[in-house]
Amino acid sequence: MTQPRTIEDLRSEIDQINRDLLKLLSQRAAVVAQIGHAKTQEGRPNHYDPAREEQQLRELEALNPGPFTNATVKSIFKEIFKASLALEESNDKKQLLVSRKVKKEDTVLDIDGVRIGGDAPPIIIAGPCSIESEEQMEQTAEYLAGKGVKILRGGAYKPRTSPYGFQGMGVDGLILGGRVARANKMLFVTEVMDTRDVEVVAEYADILQVGARNMHNFALLREVGRARRPVLLKRGLSATIEEWLYAAEYILSEGNNEVILCERGIRTFEKWTRNTLDLSAVALAKQETHLPVIVDVTHAAGRRDLLIPLAKAALAVGADGIHIEVHPSPATALSDNEQQLDFAGYDKFDEALKPMMKVPAGV
């Protein structure tokens, strides 16, 4: 008669089984990583394959010798699949061109001597929401240049909620914006909304803006990725940080490394501000990527009284610059009346921000 085995003895057998299981799990993970790599090479954006998982679960069910129920076996393997998928995706992320894991040092843009990102002092991008007239653009550019602003903004193509709202001056606006910026030794940034316009916008603008509503327009992202102009990429209204960074990846993957990320507030349940400024996204984007990150305080707040505190907060968390709308007469502006600053308002903004503008961002 054999003696019943002691608990200690049985536990040491379990310990050995654990070691074997761990070895097998690690072997499995190594194979999963290879599959993940192959998927990335094939350009498959989605690593999750529910059909493949389902097939494995069916086979395991058929083979299950017990004593665990099928439901238990399935839930254990589902955990393994989940961990495997996470592994595949994190390996994949390590290879993202936007990632600090790929490029440790900050990307510093130098656009005709205007430096953005890294150790450069924070920059201001300012100008009206829409380009409306010669007088409006000349007055604004002259005023802002006098304040030391190096980058003039102004929309020639406007993504308006209503198709009947003012849609922008189009090519005439581009010509005007470019000319006025140059006359005041400024750079000109303007939004491009359509792949068909990238070429003409790039002809007149120094920086191409992809707006929040187009952050998921992958054809446009690829097209600006092929343009030889830096790109200002706004975060989408409801985009996660990950989606925003993937949008930037589209641009870099086409060979254009000059991307400035712009947080502009996201849609939340809050009604007292137009959007909710997500400062953690700024800090995270700085941490996860090597790209310059700026904050559009105008669209984040949607109201003038918050522009100064939000801009200060943005710089405090490491933003490389601020984007703000300024108009000679906001009350008569063709868009965004509630949120653009007039010149007196900008004087106050400039004064309030001055102490934070000299030091490099991110300290």
Ligand SMILES: C=C(O[C@@H]1C=C(C(=O)O)C=C[C@H]1O)C(=O)O
């Ligand atoms: C490893 C793969 O990727 C994922 C992980 C799976 C797994 O761990 O078995 C199965 C399907 C995918 O969701 C694969 O597609 O085979």
